[in-house]
Every structure is written in structure tokens, then in C-alpha cells.
Amino acid sequence: MHSAEIKAALQAYAGEIGIDQIGFASADPFVELKERLVRHRELGYESGFEEPDLKKRTEPTETIPAAKSIIAIALAYPSKMPHPPRSKEGEYRGIFARASWGTDYHHVLRAKLEKLQQKLLELVPVATSEIMVDTGVLSDRAVAERAGIGWSGKNTSILSPHLGSWIYLGEMVTDIYLPPDQPVTQSCGECTACMDACPTGALVQPGQLNAQACIAYLTQTKGFLAEQYREKLGNRLYGCDTCQVVCPINRKVNFTHQEAFTPDVEEVKPLLKPLLTMSNRQFKNRFGHMAGSWRGKKPLQRNTIIALAHFKDHSSIPLLQQLLQEDPRPVIRGTSAWALGKIGGESAMEALQLAQVSEEDEEVCAEIAQALIRLEKESSHREEKENVTFG
Incomplete structure (x- = not known):
């Protein structure tokens, strides 16, 4: 052909x-x-x-x-x-x-x-x-x-x-x-x-x-x-x-x-x-x-x-806390810490504080620390606003 x-x-x-x-x-x-x-x-x-x-x-x-x-x-x-x-x-x-x-x-x-x-x-x-x-x-x-x-x-x-x-x-x-x-x-x-x-x-x-x-x-x-x-x-x-x-x-x-x-x-x-x-x-x-x-x-x-x-799914906080505490993969634990810091609220902060006590991986520890800093700053800003509003 x-x-x-x-x-x-x-x-x-x-x-x-x-x-x-x-x-x-x-x-x-x-x-x-x-x-x-x-x-x-x-x-x-x-x-x-x-x-x-x-x-x-x-x-x-x-x-x-x-x-x-x-x-x-x-x-x-x-x-x-x-x-x-x-x-x-x-x-x-x-x-x-x-x-x-x-x-x-x-x-x-x-x-x-x-x-x-x-x-x-x-x-x-x-x-x-x-x-x-x-x-x-x-x-x-x-x-x-x-x-x-x-x-x-x-x-x-x-x-x-x-x-x-x-x-x-x-x-x-x-x-x-x-x-x-x-x-x-x-x-x-x-x-x-x-x-x-x-x-x-x-x-x-x-x-x-x-x-x-x-x-x-x-x-x-x-x-x-x-x-x-x-x-x-x-x-x-x-x-x-x-x-x-x-x-x-x-x-x-x-x-x-x-x-x-x-x-x-x-x-x-x-x-x-x-x-x-x-x-x-x-x-x-x-x-x-x-x-x-x-x-x-x-x-x-x-x-x-x-x-x-x-x-900012607050209903996911218990699941993210579980991953942060129990998942064997550092990437999943660390990303969960970051997410908790973004979602915010008292339960997220408590989950991060609890995990901080037992976490040993350096990268995950850094993610937890950054997330806590973020939440503490947000909490501080809220208190300042409340003081201005009701002071």
C-alpha cells in the first residue's frame, strides 16, 4: 500500500x-x-x-x-x-x-x-x-x-x-x-x-x-x-x-x-x-x-x-484531633495541627495543647507551635476588641 x-x-x-x-x-x-x-x-x-x-x-x-x-x-x-x-x-x-x-x-x-x-x-x-x-x-x-x-x-x-x-x-x-x-x-x-x-x-x-x-x-x-x-x-x-x-x-x-x-x-x-x-x-x-x-x-x-x-469546618475538629494524636504519618499529623489552628476555637486549642505534650517529630512540633501561636494571637485580639466594646 x-x-x-x-x-x-x-x-x-x-x-x-x-x-x-x-x-x-x-x-x-x-x-x-x-x-x-x-x-x-x-x-x-x-x-x-x-x-x-x-x-x-x-x-x-x-x-x-x-x-x-x-x-x-x-x-x-x-x-x-x-x-x-x-x-x-x-x-x-x-x-x-x-x-x-x-x-x-x-x-x-x-x-x-x-x-x-x-x-x-x-x-x-x-x-x-x-x-x-x-x-x-x-x-x-x-x-x-x-x-x-x-x-x-x-x-x-x-x-x-x-x-x-x-x-x-x-x-x-x-x-x-x-x-x-x-x-x-x-x-x-x-x-x-x-x-x-x-x-x-x-x-x-x-x-x-x-x-x-x-x-x-x-x-x-x-x-x-x-x-x-x-x-x-x-x-x-x-x-x-x-x-x-x-x-x-x-x-x-x-x-x-x-x-x-x-x-x-x-x-x-x-x-x-x-x-x-x-x-x-x-x-x-x-x-x-x-x-x-x-x-x-x-x-x-x-x-x-x-x-x-x-x-473552617468546626464539626471536623474531633476527627482532626484524633489524627493529630494517633495517625502514624507525620505529614497527616502536622497538617491536622495546621488545620486546627486555621479552624480555631477552644476545642481546637485544647487539642493542640494536648498533642504538644507527647509529639516527638520536629516538623509536627513546629506545626503545632505555629498553630498555637496563631490561636493565641486571635484570642488576644478578641479580648482587646471586647475590652474596647465593653470598657
Whole structure:
């Protein structure tokens, strides 16, 4: 078969198996990307989740020595939740970012790409190929941009003219030549809505993200969250959608045809307090199929505690006190101390004072001390105001 015929057959088959967009790119080195990644590393903007070998990230022949083409795909996912449950006093809820709605997209995209891979082998039995979805060595976004899926936005997301940025990306490197598509010429223009809205200023300039300050990254870390970011977290349990929500390209975009990504509202907007008493098995049974569970329950429980502080949920004080006194993980005890300090009140102060007597971990002790200082200052201010009012 001629290369153009192979490409046309793959395009037709992609539509049959529910791939929303497919594009084809050369397997030439990503020279400009490599230069950007070097600067990115020098500035300390990497998350640490990336493939550390920049050559592997930018040279497809490191994956397949005879690589000639890359096939990029995109699947659209929903941006709106049907009938979302609302928080109410004593029953506050957290939120998972849209990239964790429904079944883990890694599995869904890989299944689509495996079907596409089999189709390629039917067309060209001698073809060699390798599939990548997010955790592969290549940059999904750089491949998608070259393959004409969309353009790289100022928020670093790929913006498809047809689907917006609510898309999952994957690719397949192959040693078969397939005519490449043209990159999209559309751009963000003068719009800076995403940069202006970023809660932590992580979008340091158009197209450059300081991952170390990005809430989507921070929600996935396992250690203590720096205090400067705790207030910014709100009730986010996993990920952050702010820069995509405010994007004008995404206005009124909501694709719901991929059933695998349909959210269970009780899973993606769960009650907070029950998350803190789950066993590992219960956590896996309830959230294990979601992309947001990949780091385990500890980061999500830490984020849950921060969310309870965000809501100043006084009904959570007994539970936070129990965690502070009994949980074996310093991060959970320390974050509970911080939350008690934010929620405030006499019972919170008593819980902190009691824990201070027996706590031995230095970081947790520091969190308890800071929380007590905060509460003592607030108590002092209240007394001063009462004296002025009734004096």
C-alpha cells in the first residue's frame, strides 16, 4: 500500500473506534523543545515526574531507531458535571480535576492505541511501533502540536480548534513513513486569561509553567505542603482546572460522548470527612479506577485536611484531633495541627495543647507551635476588641 493510503485507512479506522482526533507527524528530533527543556531545568521548573533524559524526550529514534512517523490521537472529556452535589455545613466536599473523572484515561487511551496498532500491523505486517500515554518518554503536547491536533496555549495545554483543551493525548511512534499533517496556525493572540487567573502565578510567562508552583502538581506531592500554597488549594483534592476553565476557547465546550469519562459525582466531588477514615482497601475499591488515585491516599488525605481548614469546618475538629494524636504519618499529623489552628476555637486549642505534650517529630512540633501561636494571637485580639466594646 502507498503511504497515503495507509494514512487514510488509519484515519478512517480511528473514527470507527471512537478516537476524536488523529494527526500525523514526522519523527524528526524536537530541537526547539530540547532547548526549552534545558532552560526549564536550569530554572528549576520541572515537576520531577518527567523523563529525566532530555535526549529520550526529544529524539523519537531513541525509542525506535528507525522511527519515521508519530501518530497522535486525542480523546475529548467532559468539562461539566451533571447535577453536582453541593457542600453544606458539616458535609463539605472536595473536588477532583476533570482529568480524573471517570475511568483512568491512561487505560482508555492505551486501549484505543492498541487497536490502532493492530490496524497498522494489518496494513503493514513488518511495521514496528511503540505506544505512549502520558508516562512515555516523548512530550505528548509537543507531538500533538506537530501533528496538527492543536496549538500550544499560554497555559501549556494543547488547544484543539474543534475540541478545546479538554482532551487527553497519546501517541504511537513507528518506523513506517506516513505523510505528516500541518501544525495549526491559530494562536491565543493577546489573551492572557489563564495567566491572570492562575492561583499561584505558576504560569511565569506564555507557554512556560513552573511546575513546582502549579497546584495540579502540588496536590500530587506526598510531603508537607508549603504554607504559602495551602491557602491556595481550596477544596481541590487532585489537580487544578483554573487555567482551562477561564480559557475563552473552552467556553461552552462540554463533550460527553466518551462514556468511560462520565463522572460519578459522589466520587469526583466526595464528602471530605469520610476520606480521612478510609483503609487502603476501601480507598482502592472506591477510587482505584481513577487517574487521581495513582499517588495513593496520603496526598489526597493531606489535601482533604487542608480543604476542611478552608471551610473552617468546626464539626471536623474531633476527627482532626484524633489524627493529630494517633495517625502514624507525620505529614497527616502536622497538617491536622495546621488545620486546627486555621479552624480555631477552644476545642481546637485544647487539642493542640494536648498533642504538644507527647509529639516527638520536629516538623509536627513546629506545626503545632505555629498553630498555637496563631490561636493565641486571635484570642488576644478578641479580648482587646471586647475590652474596647465593653470598657
